[in-house]
Amino acid sequence: MRDRELTIAEAEQAAEQVGETWVEKLEFGLSAPAVGDMGTVADPTLELAQSMRANAGSGAFRSEPREFVLKMIADLPPDARDFADKDEAELEQFLDDVLAGKR
The missing domain is CATH 4.10.910 (30s ribosomal protein s13; domain 2)
Incomplete structure (x- = not known):
């Protein structure tokens, strides 16, 4: 800001x-530079983003964000919990979106 x-x-x-x-x-x-446009630039932020995108599908990588989201949902009032936790498929889609930077 x-x-x-x-x-x-x-x-x-x-x-x-x-x-x-x-x-x-x-x-x-x-807009963020495309992952393939990094060339010879040594930017740790871009390297971390590339690594996270590459590993976003692995169970080990997703377990911590998943636990965080589930804890956050549990802390919300009941009427505010359905944004990502209606069923397992919606939770997984929410995690996909968050890890891809869509939310």
């Missing part, structure tokens, strides 16, 4: 310097 606010402040400052100009809207079109 702070980076966004700084970018907006920089844009407003640049508009003031030009004069008779205002910033009506800024659009941020950001």
